Structure formats: structure tokens, C-alpha cells
Amino acid sequence: MKFKGIIPVLLVLVSPLLYADIVSYIATQQSYLENWFINENIIVLRNQSLIKCSLQCGILDECMSISYHKGSKECIGVTIGYIVQPTSLGYTSVGWSYYLVLDERCPDVTGYVFDKAFNSCYKVHLYDNTLRYDNYSQICESEGAKLMKIDSDEKQQHIVTFLDQFDISNWIYFQGTHLLSEPTWRYDDGSVISYFNWYSSQPDSTTSDTSEYLCMRKSDQYQWHDCWKSMKGAFICELQLI
């Protein structure tokens, strides 16, 4: 089930001029979380209709999804977009449904979530042995996205919280590469990367290939390594909204 809620956001720019900007959000039901109550990372919202519930979530920066009880109209905001159901997340409770709240400009592809703080739609693709590094950005592009840019500590912390629900033991790739002949790390558009979150002892250039790529893994608290193309992994696609 999918429905759209139109949220008019009023912005006072230059008094006394009043500009109205329209942002619209889509709530998509996640059927694997039917009859499941979430009791972590929650924000208690007003008890109200499903549409109002998703609109209220839609205007809160920290709210990425909602848990809603049809009978009592109870409305709970959740600060993470859940894609899988970790057993620690809650418990069976009849009547509760779970919805991701997405900006309508996000890719219409299963697995994307939307975070308002970074104005970013993103999705994790799990490890697939048939894919190589070159496929990762191709796949993101086929979804209208790119490999994710992690360019601040806040974004790193945010994505770590999201990644923890999957329990990925493989390398996880995101955007960033450098030529062994040049120490500067760059995003895909050639701009220079200035935020890093290196694991101790990293980066540790080797001569196995002509380029290295940013990656991280859970066993190193998601701190970063310089990986080679031959090290296959999971990857994160992102559509940055403007």
C-alpha cells in the first residue's frame, strides 16, 4: 500500500513576503513488519489518522518511518528506516503496521529510505558474489543514484546506525577512490575528499592495483580502509536531493 501526503511548508524569507514550498512524502507499508510493535528508536507522536501520522513524521528531521495502529490510531515515529526486522527491534503485537516515509523524489526501488537531515535517499545492496566493483556504481546509476558520499561525522554515525540492522560482515563500499600514483582521494566527479574516518593503520597503500577505493566493515566499527577492486562487498547507493 502506498499513499501520498502533501505537506505545505511555509517559509518566511523576506518579510513581509511569504513563499509556499510544497514537499510531498510517500508512506510505503513494509509488510514484513505487519503486526509487529517497534520499541526502539521511537518518537511518540499524536494519536491521529494514518495520513496525518505520516505527515507529522514527514516534517520532523529525525523521523524516517512510522509504526501505526489502525484500531487505536496510535502513531509512533521511528528514527531509522528499517528494511529488515532485527529480533531486538520489538515484539509481535496485533494491529500495528510499519511504513517508511519517503520523499517522492526518491528512487521508486525497494530498499530505499529517506533521511531529511541529509536530504538523502539511500539503499544498501548486500554482498553478491556475481558482482564486481565496477558494477556497484552502474547499479546505483540504473536506480537513478550514485555510490553514497559520506562527508561528515554526522553522516557516518547516521549510516552506521542504519547499517547495524543488516549485520553485514563483508566490506561495504561507498564513494571515493585514488590512483596509487596520486595520494589525493576523490569523489567520482573528481572533487577532493576532505572528510575521512580511517581505521587505525589505514590507509596503507599497496601496489596490488593502480587504484584504491573507500570501504569499511562492521568488525572495525565501520572505520574506513583502502580496498582493492578484487575485494568484493556490499555497497550503498544514494540519491542526494537538492
Ligand SMILES: *[C@@H]1O[C@H](CO)[C@@H](O)[C@H](O)[C@H]1NC(C)=O
Ligand atoms: C494514544 O493512545 C494510547 C492508547 O489509547 C494512549 O495510551 C496514549 O497515551 C495516547 N498517546 C498520545 C500521545 O496521546
Ligand SMILES: *[C@@H]1O[C@H](CO)[C@@H](O)[C@H](O)[C@H]1NC(C)=O
Ligand atoms: C557487471 O559489469 C560487467 C562489466 O561491465 C557487465 O558485463 C555485467 O553485465 C555487469 N553485471 C550486472 C549485474 O550489472
